[in-house]
Amino acid sequence: MARIKSYYTTDEIINDLYTFGGEYMTIDRIEYKGPYHQYTTTSEVYTESKWNLRLSVKLIPYVSAESIVTTYKNIKNIQVSTQQPKPSVIVINKQNINDGSINRYFIKKINESTIIEIDQQQYTDWVNQKIDKVLYQAVGLIWYIAGPQQDIIENNTTYYGTITKNKQSIALVAQQMPDIVTHLSNLTEYYTDTDFVVSVDINGLDS
Numbered sequence: 001m002a003r004i005k006s007y008y009t010t011d012e013i014i015n016d017l018y019t020f021g022g023e024y025m026t027i028d029r030i031e032y033k034g035p036y037h038q039y040t041t042t043s044e045v046y047t048e049s050k051w052n053l054r055l056s057v058k059l060i061p062y063v064s065a066e067s068i069v070t071t072y073k074n075i076k077n078i079q080v081s082t083q084q085p086k087p088s089v090i091v092i093n094k095q096n097i098n099d100g101s102i103n104r105y106f107i108k109k110i111n112e113s114t115i116i117e118i119d120q121q122q123y124t125d126w127v128n129q130k131i132d133k134v135l136y137q138a139v140g141l142i143w144y145i146a147g148p149q150q151d152i153i154e155n156n157t158t159y160y161g162t163i164t165k166n167k168q169s170i171a172l173v174a175q176q177m178p179d180i181v182t183h184l185s186n187l188t189e190y191y192t193d194t195d196f197v198v199s200v201d202i203n204g205l206d207s
Helices: 065-077 094-099 120-127 162-174
Strands: 013-026 031-039 044-047 058-061 101-109 115-118 136-144 152-154 157-159
Touching: 094 101, 101 120, 115 120, 120 136, 136 162
Parallel strands: none
Antiparallel strands: 013 031, 013 058, 031 044, 044 058, 101 115, 101 136, 152 157
């Protein structure tokens, strides 16, 4: 699996780490013991003491098989909340374009891999346990839709473009919901070219 960024400075990498187990596992849920390294800016963790394009494998926080079984049994036995999440469609307005970003929210059943996008109200309902937090897992992130897509380097300073910033947003929540990485594979989704002139909203739809 490719790293989020193509290049990392020395300050972003912690090499020569070692785990005796109980800390990390591979994405197919196999506990990992051995050398590893991590990236401080993206929270990524990979096997091998240093990055090896051929050998390094992505690691995620370890969850014991017993915990997974217990969680599944709890799900089977709980009283499911009457409120069920429903897919939501993103609508971009002028304020979103001016801000350069939108808030996005995603939810999935603990024992399933399917992720659906929901609106802010449903995410708030999940936080307040109106949508069952034992049965469902949810995350929220900032998604960048305007501005330069690619990174820009000026006077030895790197200004991240929307693609890099969206990768970083995904990395922040991937520790909680690893499948979000493949679900949000289109890093320019909802991107808007701000060079065009937005017509006046005579119907007040953007208010």
